Amino acid sequence: MAGLLRETSNTFATEHGSADRHSRAGQRGFRQTPIVARIVRLARENPRIAQTARAAADVAVDDPRGVLRLLDSLGRAGAHEQIAVLLARDPAAHVALDDPFAVVWLPGSLREAGAHEQHTTLADRLPTAGQFDTFLDIDDYRERFAFGREPDGSPAAPWTWDDLQ
Known part of the structure; x- marks a missing residue:
């Protein structure tokens, strides 16, 4: 999909007079699929769409704030194809967990x-990274995991101090 978006931006650049080597490469053997046609049409209507397509393919998926901002911006813009490109890169498995605000x-x-x-992949990474407090701030996890979390990831059964004897 990232290649598809590169071809789209190459085609967009070619049609708008860019003379770089990437735009010339887009002229050879380019077959326009319906998704490419839609992105090219949107890019013509709004040049920021072409920038957004590149951002979805190029954003560092280890940066939680960058992924969060881009995902939210794409969602507000209704850019579902670009969201798919970003999600195909599996940011949940790669995002750094050192920014609790963004990770929450x-x-x-x-x-x-x-x-x-x-969503589940990212949430499951937090306790094993020593960020159980951040894990509890997600959704309803504070209530669901009020008694802790079992090694298999399920909520711990309710217990009292008397149970520990």
Whole structure:
């Protein structure tokens, strides 16, 4: 898909007079699919779409704030193809966990984008990275995991101090 978007931006550049080597490469053997046609049409209507397509393919997926901002911006713009490009790069598995603010908000953005598995993947990474407090701030996890988390990732059964004897 990233190659498809590169071809789209190459075609866009070619049609708008860019003379760089990438735009010339886009002229050879280019077959326009419906998705490419739509992105090219949108790019003609709004040049920022072409920039957004490149951003989805090029954003560093280890930067939680960058992924969060781009995912939210693409969602507001209705840029579903670009969201698919970004999600295909599996940011949940690669994002750094050192920014608690972004990491708390990112699972919700992933879920809203329909990436439920990535939402779960990111949430499951937090406790093993020593960020159980951040894990508890996601969705309803504070209530679901009030008694802790089992090694398999499921919520721990309710217990009292008397149970420890």
